Amino acid sequence: MAWRAAIMGATGAVGQEFLKVLQERRFPLASLKLLASGRSAGKKLPFAGEELPVEELTASSFRGVELVLASAGGSISKKFAPAAVAAGAVVVDNTSAFRMVDGVPLVVPEVNPQDIKLHKGIIANPNCSTIVMNVPVWPLHKAVAIRRIVVSTYQAVSGAGAWGMWELTEQMKAFAAGEPIRKNKFPHPIVDNIFSHNSAIADNGYNEEENKMVNETRKIFHCAELLVTATCVRVPVMRAHSEAINLQFTAPVSEQQAREILSEAAGVRIVDDRASNHFPMPLEASGQDDVLVGRIRQDISQPDGCGIDMFVCGDQIRKGAALNAVQIAEML
Amino acid sequence: MAWRAAIMGATGAVGQEFLKVLQERRFPLASLKLLASGRSAGKKLPFAGEELPVEELTASSFRGVELVLASAGGSISKKFAPAAVAAGAVVVDNTSAFRMVDGVPLVVPEVNPQDIKLHKGIIANPNCSTIVMNVPVWPLHKAVAIRRIVVSTYQAVSGAGAWGMWELTEQMKAFAAGEPIRKNKFPHPIVDNIFSHNSAIADNGYNEEENKMVNETRKIFHCAELLVTATCVRVPVMRAHSEAINLQFTAPVSEQQAREILSEAAGVRIVDDRASNHFPMPLEASGQDDVLVGRIRQDISQPDGCGIDMFVCGDQIRKGAALNAVQIAEML
Numbered sequence: 001m002a003w004r005a006a007i008m009g010a011t012g013a014v015g016q017e018f019l020k021v022l023q024e025r026r027f028p029l030a031s032l033k034l035l036a037s038g039r040s041a042g043k044k045l046p047f048a049g050e051e052l053p054v055e056e057l058t059a060s061s062f063r064g065v066e067l068v069l070a071s072a073g074g075s076i077s078k079k080f081a082p083a084a085v086a087a088g089a090v091v092v093d094n095t096s097a098f099r100m101v102d103g104v105p106l107v108v109p110e111v112n113p114q115d116i117k118l119h120k121g122i123i124a125n126p127n128c129s130t131i132v133m134n135v136p137v138w139p140l141h142k143a144v145a146i147r148r149i150v151v152s153t154y155q156a157v158s159g160a161g162a163w164g165m166w167e168l169t170e171q172m173k174a175f176a177a178g179e180p181i182r183k184n185k186f187p188h189p190i191v192d193n194i195f196s197h198n199s200a201i202a203d204n205g206y207n208e209e210e211n212k213m214v215n216e217t218r219k220i221f222h223c224a225e226l227l228v229t230a231t232c233v234r235v236p237v238m239r240a241h242s243e244a245i246n247l248q249f250t251a252p253v254s255e256q257q258a259r260e261i262l263s264e265a266a267g268v269r270i271v272d273d274r275a276s277n278h279f280p281m282p283l284e285a286s287g288q289d290d291v292l293v294g295r296i297r298q299d300i301s302q303p304d305g306c307g308i309d310m311f312v313c314g315d316q317i318r319k320g321a322a323l324n325a326v327q328i329a330e331m332l
Numbered sequence: 333m334a335w336r337a338a339i340m341g342a343t344g345a346v347g348q349e350f351l352k353v354l355q356e357r358r359f360p361l362a363s364l365k366l367l368a369s370g371r372s373a374g375k376k377l378p379f380a381g382e383e384l385p386v387e388e389l390t391a392s393s394f395r396g397v398e399l400v401l402a403s404a405g406g407s408i409s410k411k412f413a414p415a416a417v418a419a420g421a422v423v424v425d426n427t428s429a430f431r432m433v434d435g436v437p438l439v440v441p442e443v444n445p446q447d448i449k450l451h452k453g454i455i456a457n458p459n460c461s462t463i464v465m466n467v468p469v470w471p472l473h474k475a476v477a478i479r480r481i482v483v484s485t486y487q488a489v490s491g492a493g494a495w496g497m498w499e500l501t502e503q504m505k506a507f508a509a510g511e512p513i514r515k516n517k518f519p520h521p522i523v524d525n526i527f528s529h530n531s532a533i534a535d536n537g538y539n540e541e542e543n544k545m546v547n548e549t550r551k552i553f554h555c556a557e558l559l560v561t562a563t564c565v566r567v568p569v570m571r572a573h574s575e576a577i578n579l580q581f582t583a584p585v586s587e588q589q590a591r592e593i594l595s596e597a598a599g600v601r602i603v604d605d606r607a608s609n610h611f612p613m614p615l616e617a618s619g620q621d622d623v624l625v626g627r628i629r630q631d632i633s634q635p636d637g638c639g640i641d642m643f644v645c646g647d648q649i650r651k652g653a654a655l656n657a658v659q660i661a662e663m664l
Contacts, residue, residue, distance in 0.1 A: 148633050152484035152576035154526050154565065169508075172523075176501075176508035187608075191504075192570050193615045194486050196627055196643060201606040205587065205629030205641075214632065229633035229641055231576035233486065236568050238524050244484035244563035246578075255537065274533040276519075283525040295528055297537030300546065301480050301561035309537075309561055311528060 002030040003329070006065045006089075008080065009072030010034035010045060010054055013162040014094055017322035018069050019047050027326060035061050036072070062087035067332070069325050070094060085121030090332060092123050092325045096208075099124040099216060106219050109327040110267045111138040116331050123328055126220060127212040128320030129153050129232065132241050134220055135291045135319070136312050139265035140258060141221060145250045147306075148227035151213065154235045154242040155197060156282060157190060159316050164190075165238050172236075190236050197232035207232060240282035241316040245309070252305035255298045262293050267319070272296055280313035288315055289323055334362040335661070338397045338421075340412065341404030342366035342377060342386055345494040346426055349654035350401050351379050359658060367393050368404070394419035399664070401657050402426060417453030422664060424455050424657045428540075431456040431548060438551050441659040442599045443470040448663050455660055458552060459544040460652030461485050461564065464573050466552055467623040467651070468644050471597035472590060473553060477582045479638075480559040483545065486567045486574040487529060488614060489522060491648050496522075497570050504568075522568050529564035539564060572614035573648040576627075577641070584637035587630045594625050599651070604628055612645035620647055621655055 005022075009015045015036070022029065034045055034054045041056040055061065057076070062068065062084040070077050070084075071094035078097045085091060098104045105115035106124045111134050116123060126134070133151060140146065157164035167184045171191035174181050181189045188195045199208035206214070210230040218226050235242075247253075262268050271280050272294035280292035291314035299307025314320055337354075341347045347368070354361065366377055366386045373388040387393065389408070394400065394416040402409050402416075403426035410429045417423060430436045437447035438456045443466050448455060458466070465483060472478065489496035499516045503523035506513050513521045520527045531540035538546070542562040550558050567574075579585075594600050603612050604626035612624035623646035631639025646652055 150482045150578045150633065152563075154486065154567065172504055173508040176505040187610075188613060189615060192568070193613055194567060194569060194574055195613050196609065196611040198609060201609070204632060205606070205627075206632065207609075227633035227635070229578060229631045229639070231484075231578075231627065231641060231643060233574070233576065233643070235486065235526060236524070237526060242526055242565070244565065244576075246482045246561060246563075274537070277528065277530060277533065277539075278519075279528040281520060281525055281527050283521060295537075295563065299561045300536060300538065301482065301559035303559070307561070309563060311563060311565070 002028040003067045004031045004065055005029055005067040005069065006033035006035055006061065008035050008057060008068055008070040008076065011036045011040045011043065012071060013158055013317055014071035014321040017317045018071070018326065019045060021318065021322045021326045023048050025326060027330065033061065033065060059083045062089050065089045067329055069329065071321065081122055090119065090121060090123065092125060092328050094125040094321050094325050096127065096212065098122050099126065100219065106216060107328050108134045108220055108324060109331060110135050111220050112222065113331055116328060125321065125325045125328065126216045127209070128159055128316035129155060129209060129241050129243065130213050130216040131320045131324050132291055132312060132314035132316060133213065133243055133245060134217060135267045135314070136262060136265065136293045137245065137247070138221065139261050140247065143261050144253050146226065146247055147250050148248040150246040151230045152244045153230065153232045155232060156237040156239050156241055156316060157234065158239045159241065168236055168238060190234060194233055194235045197234055237282045239315060239317060240285040240313055241320060242280065242282060242311065242313045244311050246299060247308045248302060249306045253308055254305070255296060255308065258308045259296050262296065267291060268293055270294065280311055282313055285313040286315050287318065289319055291319060334360040335399045336363045336397055337361055337399040337401065338365035338367055338393065340367050340389060340400055340402040340408065343368045343372045343375065344403060345490055345649055346403035346653040349649045350658065351377060353650070353654045353658045355380050357658060359662065365393065365397060391415045394421050397421045399661055401661065403653065413454055422451065422453060422455065424457060424660050426457040426653050426657050428459065428544065430454050431458065432551065438548060439660050440466045440552055440656060441663060442467050443552050444554065445663055448660060457653065457657045457660065458548045459541070460491055460648035461487060461541060461573050461575065462545050462548040463652045463656055464623055464644060464646035464648060465545065465575055465577060466549060467599045467646070468594060468597065468625045468642070469577065469579070470553065471593050472579065475593050476585050478558065478579055479582050480580040482578040483562045484576045485562065485564045487564060488569040488571045488573055488648060489566065490571045491573065492530070500568055500570060522566060526565055526567045529566055569614045571647060571649060572617040572645055573652060574612065574614060574643065574645045576643050578631060579640045580634060581638045585640055586637070587628060587640065590640045591628050594628065599623060600625055602626065612643055614645055617645040618647050619650065621651055623651060
């Protein structure tokens with residue numbers, strides 16, 4: 001079977017990665033439509049040796065389309081995904097629009113592939129930092145139930161879109177030249193700086209990114225009682241998110257046990273060389289399918305032996321977005 | 333009273349900051365000797381309108397010296413601090429050489445100033461990330477005892493010394509020019525990257541920086557049973573360390589209560605504007621005496637109300653090193 005597919009938001013950072021991942025994985029395509037806003041219409045994008053035209057996204061774009069990979073922003077998905085479903089397509093949506101909607105599966109293929117078949121036209125792809133955390137935490141949780149997660153993120157600018165990488169690059173050039181740093185879309189300078197994630201703060205004092213990590217993880221793990229607190233921070237890194245993860249299990253878990261579970265886990269690669277101080281880094285996670293995991297150690301602040309600390313790093317455009325969505329499509 | 337003082341390691345990043353802080357605070361000096369390695373001897377450094385010569389540090393450098401501010405590395409302190417004490421001086425040591433030695437006070441002036449008077453010639457200045465954490469955490473602990481701290485750091489390259497700033501600057505220039513990134517002293521590229529703190533990993537799986545945060549905090553707080561876990565990470569920021577701090581208290585603490593305590597705490601400035609997404613950032617903490625504190629919120633992963641999350645940022649050359657040492661000297 002080959003799909004008649006369309007990409008919504010084809011010119012964005014994730015849209016570009018969709019094209020790359022579909023080619024690399026030889027995803028079975030009968031046809032591929034590239035959809036974007038009117039101002040990108042007419043552009044051509046290379047795909048599998050051809051130049052595909054970008055078409056303007058409209059409600060009638062989905063005639064004959066069976067699969068939509070969507071990453072054009074939440075409001076665009078809210079507006080157009082129902083039209084795509086009405087036209088008979090399955091939408092794998094990378095935006096936050098439908099993630100927490102009851103009845104819409106929210107899927108990390110390594111965690112809850114069984115939820116895919118419950119879809120009613122839309123399958124949601126989780127937030128990038130949620131995916132990067134869930135891939136290594138799930139196999140541990142499956143072995144011994146986790147009570148509580150404390151996570152701090154070090155998030156790349158590409159999480160904000162292609163413009164984030166442009167803005168950091170421009171600011172690095174200005175810094176190197178000794179010129180004033182000009183802000184553009186980020187609320188604060190990102191070169192030579194870090195700042196609390198640039199999403200709105202909700203009533204509970206957490207920003208949207210943090211609340212996504214909390215609520216999406218509970219939904220994906222089917223574990224409403226899982227306790228999670230997150231602090232999300234933007235760092236001057238182009239690509240790949242890092243996370244310091246502290247786990248409190250409901251029973252003792254040894255460092256050795258955690259290491260064994262992770263060494264056999266799908267989508268995980270251990271990078272944990274204490275002698276040479278070599279651990280997961282964004283530079284090495286970029287462009288990789290796997291989430292890198294290291295600094296695996298017994299948490300000395302949990303004397304009951306129920307604690308594990310680790311540091312993980314994953315390409316948030318790839319596994320955190322495009323790859324995860326294509327993996328879902330492959331399972332359809 | 334005016335001190336006959338000497339700076340050990342006058343040409344380093346912290347040594348330079350000593351000169352700045354002594355001038356700004358009009359520290360009472362009868363004389364000031366600048367000591368450094370032989371290869372810096374003969375240099376002149378500006379101080380209070382004069383040019384002071386740098387002298388080579390030897391065992392006989394301390395004749396007539398009453399106060400030594402030391403920041404020339406642990407092995408130098410181990411070698412020369414006893415000579416300084418024998419010559420009658422008090423040494424405020426910014427290295428790790430004596431911090432955990434029984435009988436040597438380890439002091440954050442906002443936390444345990446009473447320990448200063450117990451000195452026998454040497455007073456240790458804590459590690460920079462310890463100080464940045466202790467200043468805001470102590471007033472909370474004093475109000476309601478803390479059971480456990482989970483901290484993740486975002487540490488500037490200046491923590492490694494002046495060469496760290498040089499290395500990041502060179503790598504930023506190369507990145508901006510599209511040239512290959514050359515490593516020098518850091519084990520990994522630091523531009524467009526983050527990495528686990530470049531200190532050795534101890535037997536317990538924690539690196540030296542993390543073990544310092546754990547053990548020094550217990551000593552400074554006089555609380556051997558305090559549980560602390562830390563993950564220390566280097567980020568491409570010139571100056572000022574940031575830390576995501578999760579606190580578990582022994583009794584409920586409300587967000588409002590935490591905010592009130594912090595608003596009256598010495599050495600703390602609250603930067604916590606949710607509406608404009610303005611929180612502590614290295615760019616704004618650099619050059620400041622206060623530790624900036626924000627993202628103060630009730631930890632939703634502790635349903636008993638005993639948890640507070642916050643994000644802090646402090647200039648680690650200043651409050652994390654030079655200023656803290658000069659404050660100790662002022663209290664002598």
